[in-house]
Amino acid sequence: MTSVAVGLAGIASLFILMLLRTPVAFAMMIVGFFGMWVLEGLRSAGGVMVTESYSAVSSYSLIVAPMFVLLGNVSSAAGFSSGLYDAAYAWVGRLRGGLASASVLACAAFAAVCGSSVATAVTLGKVALPEMKRLGYAPGLSTGAIAAGGTLGFLIPPSTGFVLYAILTEQSIGRLFMAGVVPGLLLTALFMGVVWIVCKITPEAGPRGRVMSLKEKLSTVGRSAPLLGVMFLSIGGIYAGAFTPVEASGIGAALVIILAFATRSITFGAFWGAIQDTLKTSAMLYAIVIGANVLNPFLAVTRIPDFLGTALQDLGFGAYGSLAVIILAYIVLGMFMDGLAMLVVTVPIVYPMIVQFGFDPIWFGVIAVIVIEMGMITPPVGMNVFVVRGVAGDVPLTTIFRGVFPFLLAMIAALLLIIAFPQIALFLPNSMFG
Template sequence: MTSELIGILGFAGLLLLIGLRFPVGIAMLLVGFIGTGALNSFSSASYSMTGQSFEIISNYDLTVLPLFILMGTLAAAGGLSRNLYDAAQAFIGHWRGGLAGATVVGCAGFAALSGSSIASAVTMGRVAYPQMQRYGYGQRLSTGAIAAGGTLGILIPPSTGFVLYAILTEESIGRLFLAGIIPGLLLTCLFLVAIRVFAAFRPSESPKGERVNWAESFKALLKGMPIVLIILITIGGIYAGLFTPVEAAGIGAFLALVMVILRGQLTPTVTKNVIVDTLQTTGLCFLILIGASVFAPFVALSGLPAAISEWVAGLAIGPYGILAVILVMYLLLGMVIEGLSLMVITLPVVFPLVLQLGFDPIWFGVIMVLVLEMGLISPPVGVNCFVVKTVATDVELETIFAGVFPFLIAMICCVALLVAFPQIALFIPEAAF
């Protein structure tokens, strides 16, 4: 049996285990261990498992993950996200479809704190859905705006998707964070355009909200300033070279803690929930990273990356044609496999090919994360749609998937713009570094 065939069987086994609801990290650990043992020896497989696991958990750069997760959990527990939504609602809530637009803006702001799409969808869903229902918004627009707005959590820095990509490809976390700023703002604007178009065709499902006077708007803006200040300090500090991403994460978590304390909301129950949620999410992320660190050597030993690179490079469709094939593959796989897991599984094969084609790895990281976002709201998995279903229990899943369709079109437009104009993503990191 050739090494390439063993590699293919390994991927098939991995997908089978995931389909059987094995945790992705455990599935990769099993397949990586058995595959490395079959291709090399089980003593080297044991060394890979123990050595790589220790290297992951003792990696100082990975401290950024639990700190940013803690920052987002504190922001949600302290009600900072609700204040941001109220501020957005005060300024654009009186437009037709304005509450849906406020939801997207609120998700964008909360995403910049949490870095988690699921956290953004859950938190903003609990705040925004009852409000939109109270004003008579249609279920499609209400749930679609929440599900799509939540996807901004994986693109707007600090992003767990960028952190994971940087670790797997050995690229700069700071560069990736800066590269995601303009695309994140661009996608937010495209979402707002999608809402306006939807409202123009279906005005009965997107009524106007109450107009708020300037005094009330300014008051709401002041309440939302804590999130803005934390974002400016953390991301602005990285941009200015004042501190590293790890230090920025620590400062952000500390500032979020101070805000919650000053608001008098750090009760024993809230403290317990914040700690438990942070530990659970961190443990899940590290399990995936450990599994990836064992699975990646098996993929390299199988020779699959080189074989696939040679095959794809031989296709007479040019670099951008090959890029299109890769992106379509990610879009299709993202419909059935969770985005971060898909990144871990495929990057050992795809990333060498991207470098061989001459594409900028930072730019491709932004493109890849954006396409993975699309998988978060695409059927049949659409994790964010299932998350919104837990908030909007009276809405059918089919309605939620129908509601995200205009936002999927907006995301396709964003990908096209980034491919046509790479400087959208590269301008800030090139200027900073």
């Protein structure tokens, strides 16, 4: 049995294990360990399991993820997210579908301190959905805006997706964070454009809100200032070179905790709950990274990435044709797999092909994250759709899936723009890091 055949059997086994609901981290460990055992012997397999597990959890750069998760959890527990929503509504509420647009804006702002798609959708869904229901918004538009807006948590820095991609590919977390800023703003604008178009076609879907005075607008900005300040300090500090992403995550988390207690916005019980949630999420992320690090040496030995890259070249599609095939594969996988699971399973296979075709790894990281975002709102899995369904309560899944469809078209438009104009993603990291 050739190494390529063993590799293909290993990949098939990985998907079978996940279909059997084996946690993705353990599925990768099992396939990586036994695959190395078959190809290199038990001694090598044991060595990989021990050394790769240690190197994964001892990675200094991985601290970014739990720190930003803590920042987001404390912000949510302290109620800072409602301040972001109020500020967004004050400024865009008078537009057609103003509440839905405000929800998208608030999702983008909360994503900049959270880094999690699901957390963003849950947090803003609890704040915005009851208000949109009270004002008579169409259920498809309201839930679609929250489900799609939540995906911004996977793109706008500090993104856990970028952290994992950086660790898997040994790219700079700082460069990836900066690469996500402009695409994140572009996608936010496109989502708001979708809301406006839907409400232009069907005015009753999203009525205008009341016009607020400048004093009221500034007042809402003042209430959201603590969290906005932390956001600009963290991301702005990275861009200015004042501190590294790891330092930014620690400073941001510390400042939010201080602000939460100083303003008496959080109790010790709620704070302990935020810490527990952070520990659970961080344990999952670390387990996934360990699993990926155990799987990667097995894939390298099988030379599966080289085999697939050569196969794509032999088909004669060219670099961009091959990229289209990879993106289509991502879209199909996204219909059935969780975003983080898909990222850690596919990147070790796809990344060598991307480098082989001459594409910029940072640029592809943005492409991969956007495609994974699309999977978060497409059936039959659509993680964000199910999360919003849990918050909305009485809205059928079919209604939410219909509601997110226009936003899915906006994501496709953003993807095509970034492929056609790579500088949309690369301008900031190239100007910052040279």
